[in-house]
Amino acid sequence: MPTATAAAQTRAPALLAEGISKAFMSGHQRTQVLDGLTLSLDAGELTLISGPSGCGKSTLLAILSGLQKVDSGRVRALGSELGQLDLRALERFRLQHTGFVFQGFNLFPALSAFEQVELPLNHMGLSRNEARRRAQQSLEEVGLAHRMRLRPSELSGGEKQRVAIARALAKEPELLFADEPTSALDAANGQMIIDILHRIARTHGTTVLCVSHDPRLVVHADRVLAMEDGRILSDQRPPTPAAQDNGIPS
């Protein structure tokens, strides 16, 4: 990243999408998924995107993380115009600056929790020692230090998702994307996962963008964007959980 503009970039939004559109063709049928969508995200916050199934949430995450191209509009992430990067540069951008957490955990059945977290770090060119240090630290941060020798089949759903979060976190990404990370979990585990993501945003200054249609998660986010018809319909900051819980038993 160029240093001359670093000061200006700290004030710029971490992620900015302006008027992005995306359509898919299937046969003769054209589906306009994103339709001039604009959004701006700041570092250090957990933003939740809600919206009905099929409204384009996963497509939006894929575009904002540089995995898919827009038809029109532009995406500026951490000072880079993603549309101007070639495939190699995009791949490097994703590897160095983004982390992803999915609904289905995406863990390798044969690897221990520690190995799952360590593996991508080796691809980033970190030394063996640094990779191990980060893997250990990230697993501690999600409360799994005592389970790190176990494989996915020996872990609960909530624990598996915490391994996946540790794997993303260990890369020390500026941008962390989570696509329905709590959908496969019960309420208590879902809440724990969203709280971990929220804490990561606050303590690491990470820009966390989480997609979910679970209304129970809303109060755990700094900001909630409702998506419909390919655009952001509303942009709200829910009251903090502390204010909500204030003396009122649920």
Ligand SMILES: Nc1ncnc2c1ncn2[C@@H]1O[C@H](COP(=O)(O)OP(=O)(O)O)[C@@H](O)[C@H]1O
């Ligand atoms: N690669 C693709 N090719 C064709 N259609 C797609 C593709 N990806 C997504 N779609 C369509 O785009 C719409 C939005 O999908 P998606 O972004 O997965 O929505 P959501 O995550 O909100 O459920 C759906 O109608 C889906 O079928």
Ligand SMILES: [Mg+2]
């Ligand atoms: Mg989806």
